[in-house]
Amino acid sequence: MSRATPDDLDFETIAAQGGTRVPLGDTLSTVPPISASTTFTAETIDAVHAALTPEPSGFAYARNANPTVVTLETVLARLEGADDVVAFGSGMGAIQATLLALELSPGDAIVAAQALYGVTRSAFTQLQSFDVDIRYIDVFNLESVADAIADRDVRALYFESIANPLLQVADIEALARIARQRRIPSIIDNTFATPYLCRPLSVGVDLVVHSATKYIAGHGDVMAGVVAANSTWARRVRAKRTVTGAILSPFEAWLTLRGLRTLPLRMHRQCSTAAHLATWLKEQPWVERVYYPGLADHPQHELAGHQFGGLFGGMIAFDLRAGRAATLAFLDALRLITPGTSLGDVTSLILYPRLSSHRTLDAEQLAAAGIGEGLVRLSVGLESVKDLASDLERAAHAAGLAETTMAMHAKL
Numbered sequence: 001m002s003r004a005t006p007d008d009l010d011f012e013t014i015a016a017q018g019g020t021r022v023p024l025g026d027t028l029s030t031v032p033p034i035s036a037s038t039t040f041t042a043e044t045i046d047a048v049h050a051a052l053t054p055e056p057s058g059f060a061y062a063r064n065a066n067p068t069v070v071t072l073e074t075v076l077a078r079l080e081g082a083d084d085v086v087a088f089g090s091g092m093g094a095i096q097a098t099l100l101a102l103e104l105s106p107g108d109a110i111v112a113a114q115a116l117y118g119v120t121r122s123a124f125t126q127l128q129s130f131d132v133d134i135r136y137i138d139v140f141n142l143e144s145v146a147d148a149i150a151d152r153d154v155r156a157l158y159f160e161s162i163a164n165p166l167l168q169v170a171d172i173e174a175l176a177r178i179a180r181q182r183r184i185p186s187i188i189d190n191t192f193a194t195p196y197l198c199r200p201l202s203v204g205v206d207l208v209v210h211s212a213t214k215y216i217a218g219h220g221d222v223m224a225g226v227v228a229a230n231s232t233w234a235r236r237v238r239a240k241r242t243v244t245g246a247i248l249s250p251f252e253a254w255l256t257l258r259g260l261r262t263l264p265l266r267m268h269r270q271c272s273t274a275a276h277l278a279t280w281l282k283e284q285p286w287v288e289r290v291y292y293p294g295l296a297d298h299p300q301h302e303l304a305g306h307q308f309g310g311l312f313g314g315m316i317a318f319d320l321r322a323g324r325a326a327t328l329a330f331l332d333a334l335r336l337i338t339p340g341t342s343l344g345d346v347t348s349l350i351l352y353p354r355l356s357s358h359r360t361l362d363a364e365q366l367a368a369a370g371i372g373e374g375l376v377r378l379s380v381g382l383e384s385v386k387d388l389a390s391d392l393e394r395a396a397h398a399a400g401l402a403e404t405t406m407a408m409h410a411k412l
């Protein structure tokens, strides 16, 4: 299955050919070169000065622009259907520059989704010390969003396409429309969905941020972030990158480009394995509940199907029929699936949200967020579905979960 883009080429083709045929003297390289230079010169001093502004009209100093980074940005802009993409040394660098680009003043407010990546929340908390108000709302209730952004002091709407850890799916087009009606920018963190599943700019979102550390680079060996936007927003974001010094390094840009070439293949496979595993997990007596947008009982199943073109992502969460000690024993007993705090890697990674992504929440906040003692979050990698299922089953037995639940069922 190919995914169309507004370009004349499909997503898979643009990704696979990303950054190839770069002129090198009289020849063309088939792989983009890594341009390590911090400083660029030209034949005349006028040309050296002309390269400084407006960015990135040329190359002068590598904190402003670098050829390998620009190659990555150009490929990603085509994949996102964006005028421009700005690349950073991490997802948080991208998010921070986006917030700075809003040029907020004391007394301004941002309306943000309740379910947000924890460090993004910390970035918002830091904004509060500049007297910026952050109002957290339930973005799955569209009426409450319209009400929350009606106030004149609200300057932006911020949300994630697929929320962590329970994988609720935001109605991207509807949220963008509500923000446009109020003439405020909408910002989406599209890390979990990737541009392969959806391109939010095409439905009216203003700024798309990604932790490219995750699926886009995909191999667990790069920290990177990107912002995709129209040229006006991208220029503002790029100016913030220059003053924060948060540009992506040339080597990391090169690794990200290399990972990006197989994004469609990896995503397709990870979505398919996740769908199989989610269905299998649902049948296991030691599993209480499975959260996966591809399951018919997921609250936004239909929306997800339409919005993500029939794919549902590579992330699954599930509640074990277990308390904290047995859940931790289950995680310890896994042999293939690796406990780890990241996601979107070729290797399957699992974490316990109460002790990792959501460790700063108190008992009341955990209950409100629906994060129980038996909840685990799984980022499905490229291993075979059979081996992953065997690993989970073996761990359930080792932790005594399978026996306990069978005994419970026998009693009933």
Ligand SMILES: Cc1ncc(COP(=O)(O)O)c(C=O)c1O
Residues within 6 Å of the ligand: 090, 091, 092, 093, 117, 119, 120, 160, 189, 191, 192, 210, 211, 212, 213, 214, 223, 224, 225, 342
């Ligand atoms: C949804 C989401 N956004 C942003 C980030 C931050 O990205 P990075 O770790 O690349 O700074 C993460 C990291 O886990 C994330 O999961």
